[in-house]
Structures are given as C-alpha cells and as structure tokens.
Amino acid sequence: MVERHHAEDPLARLRERTPVLGMLREAGAEDRPFEGATIGVSSHLEPKTGIFIETLRDAGAEVLCTPNDPGSVHGDVVSHLDAQSGITAFAAPEMSEADLDRAHRDLLDREPDLLATDGAELLAKCHADPELSTESVVGCAEQTTSGVSRARAMADDGVLAVPVFAVNHTPMKHWFDNVHGTGESALTNVMLSTNTVLAGRTVVVAGYGYVGRGVATKARALGADTVVTEVDSRKAIRAHMDGHRVMPMDEAAEIGELFVTATGNCHVIRERHVRKMNDGAMLCNVGHRDIEVAIGELADAATDVRDVEEGITRYSLADGRTIDLLAEGKMVNLTGPYSQGHPAAVMDTTFAAMVLALRELVETDGLDAGVHPLPERLDEDVARLKLDALGVEIDSLTDLQQRYLDAWQRDEIV
Numbered sequence: 001m002v003e004r005h006h007a008e009d010p011l012a013r014l015r016e017r018t019p020v021l022g023m024l025r026e027a028g029a030e031d032r033p034f035e036g037a038t039i040g041v042s043s044h045l046e047p048k049t050g051i052f053i054e055t056l057r058d059a060g061a062e063v064l065c066t067p068n069d070p071g072s073v074h075g076d077v078v079s080h081l082d083a084q085s086g087i088t089a090f091a092a093p094e095m096s097e098a099d100l101d102r103a104h105r106d107l108l109d110r111e112p113d114l115l116a117t118d119g120a121e122l123l124a125k126c127h128a129d130p131e132l133s134t135e136s137v138v139g140c141a142e143q144t145t146s147g148v149s150r151a152r153a154m155a156d157d158g159v160l161a162v163p164v165f166a167v168n169h170t171p172m173k174h175w176f177d178n179v180h181g182t183g184e185s186a187l188t189n190v191m192l193s194t195n196t197v198l199a200g201r202t203v204v205v206a207g208y209g210y211v212g213r214g215v216a217t218k219a220r221a222l223g224a225d226t227v228v229t230e231v232d233s234r235k236a237i238r239a240h241m242d243g244h245r246v247m248p249m250d251e252a253a254e255i256g257e258l259f260v261t262a263t264g265n266c267h268v269i270r271e272r273h274v275r276k277m278n279d280g281a282m283l284c285n286v287g288h289r290d291i292e293v294a295i296g297e298l299a300d301a302a303t304d305v306r307d308v309e310e311g312i313t314r315y316s317l318a319d320g321r322t323i324d325l326l327a328e329g330k331m332v333n334l335t336g337p338y339s340q341g342h343p344a345a346v347m348d349t350t351f352a353a354m355v356l357a358l359r360e361l362v363e364t365d366g367l368d369a370g371v372h373p374l375p376e377r378l379d380e381d382v383a384r385l386k387l388d389a390l391g392v393e394i395d396s397l398t399d400l401q402q403r404y405l406d407a408w409q410r411d412e413i414v
C-alpha cells in the first residue's frame, strides 16, 4: 500500500512545475544579485508567488510581501513564507480593505529598494501618500495590464519618480499568461464553482484584449456560443474574424447566459443591462478590480441579495428573475472558491520575467523615471529557458539566412 504524507511545504509540488524559476533560483543563489537589497512584493499570495518570493530571497534579497487583493491570500502560503529567514509577510487570510492599506503602509515604511507589483498598488501608494516616500526605491517591475496602465497614467501626470519595467507588455507575458493562464483558470473556476457545463451556453466576453481573447477562445473550444463586446474597432474586427459574434452590451445582455468582463475598465455591466438579462444569468469578472460589474447598481435593481453558495451571490429582481454574481465581482480565477490562480507552468515564465526585470534594475545605472519596455533579450532568455525545460528544440538562422534578412539588395545574397 502507498503511504501518503501531507506535504509540510505547501510549495513543494508546484516547485516541480516551475522549472524556469528553478533555474533562475540556482543561478541567483550563486551570484546573489540582490545582496543587501530589500524587495517589496505585492501580488496574490498563493503558492506560485511563494516560489517567486523564495527565488528573490535565495538571490540575496530581504523580501517583504503583501497581497494586492484581500481575497487572494492563502494562509498556509503566508505562514510558510513568514517562517523563513529573509522573508516577512504583511498579510493574513481574512484581511479587510483597511487591513490591506495598513499592510501596504507597513511594508513601505521599511523603505524597500525595489518593488515587484501586480496592479501597481505599492507604487501608487508611495507616490500618493505624503507620509510615505519613493526615495529608497530604485525601480519597480509590474506584471499586469492594469498596473502598467496605472504607472503610465502616473508618468503622464508627471508624478512617476522611479523607473518601471512593463513586464506585462512582453510577448512571453501577453501570449501565455494573459491568454492561456487567465483564459483557462477563469473558466475552470466558473465551471467548478457553479457546477455548470459551458457547451451549448451563450458566453458573453466583455473586452477582446489578451485576456478576453483567451477567455472567448477557450469558451468556444468548450462548445460555448461566444459573443464579444468591445469599444475598440480593431479588437472588435479581430473578434469578428476569429468567429465570435460582436455586438454592444445592450444587445448581448438579452442573450447571454454567462458574462465575463475582461476590460480593466469600470461599470461595463450596469443596471440597464441586468434588467434585460435572462433568468439565471451568471456574471463574473477577470479584470483587475471588482468594478467591471457595477455591483452597487445590481444591488439597487434587486429586491433581495443573498449568498446562495460559496462564491455565488444571488440578486433577485422584482419580476422573480435571479442573476448570480460570482466571487463578488473580484477576479474569479484568483478569488473564487476553487481558485488556484494561473497554472504553475504559466506563472513560471511570468515570474521568471519579473526576476530578470528586477535584476536589470539593480544592474543598470541611470534608468530614467518612467515606464520602460523590458529589454527583448530578457524576454528571449525566458522563452529559451522555457523551451530548454520543456525539452523542445528549434532551428536557428544560418549565416546566409541572416545576411539575406539583413540586406535590402537581396538578389546579391541569393
């Protein structure tokens, strides 16, 4: 008989599935690029983030970590991290928004040298709060769409005082994490938490950026009839050419059975939409904040609001129809009852890019304050390491091919 042990280390199983981080961890333990530096990490405190944090610590950093969302804290991960030397967690499983604010301040009071953020919360806070300062901060690596757009807004306002690497905007992040990671993990959570099959259902996806495209593509692969709403004509035509029906939310509201918002914007689903929806329609969000569904308006439209199951809040309308909001409108793949975030294989490359971005910040002198693209060579390094880990080999250009591509008088080459 096989003897089963409960893992004492909640990260052990996932370490096997994050080989690129494993390689960077070994390299970092040898050359210790963060020796003497304090890194403030604000992200979903779940196992993959735990491995990222350990990787930074093994590379010499003192790591301070805090969640970016009170709903995505895994207590076992926090205890495991906090018990280790070189890591301090400012987090607890049942945090209120006020606790989270306090935790962010406590972390920033420790004057970190580097920030690694998901949503730019720590970055915005140390710039906005007169009691805090950006003085200690050498730079920041930001891993999500909303955080990069926030950092850009700070730069446009002329307040951004530190360099920020837009890790989200690398091909390796966009193509894999946003599309596949969020696409699969969001729908998995919806299906598990609602016990629903998506085949044959009408799924409305709001926003056809990287995330929305992933959600819509995966939903259709599962047999759903997919509808996309957009505000950008090029994204809308892309959705149309990819085979989804495209229409305004006012029309989609009448036919959808599951609505998934993925815009990074606010108030995409409003009271007037809800009033048109089918009985039993389900609403969820994968965008960064719980403001894509106008929850206050939903409550105003309802005669009764109650939690019917973990992660499902039912809004009853006066005519007897009910609408279910999943995960309180927060990111359903990260805060729903079955949430495990993105698969480890996906976060492996995202966090690897974050590690390389932080290394670049300490190793490069004179980076201006502002939002910078992550140098392409670093993104290529991540891809190469991932291919190595997967055992996948690719071709390389011959000298002749390179000369041909570099030339404009190509007939002289071949």
Ligand code: NAI
Binding pocket: 144, 145, 146, 147, 177, 178, 182, 206, 207, 208, 209, 210, 211, 212, 229, 230, 231, 232, 235, 262, 263, 264, 265, 267, 268, 286, 287, 288, 289, 331, 332, 333, 334
């Ligand atoms: P993106 O910028 O590529 O796409 C957003 C799309 O939404 C754009 O095409 C935009 O035109 C559209 N949009 C904006 N307002 C709209 C409206 N009112 N109605 C319909 N469409 C509208 O961004 P990306 O990378 O797809 O990310 C979307 C959101 O998902 C962001 O908030 C990002 O931070 C978040 N995100 C969440 C993850 C998760 O694990 N849940 C992982 C990665 C990103």
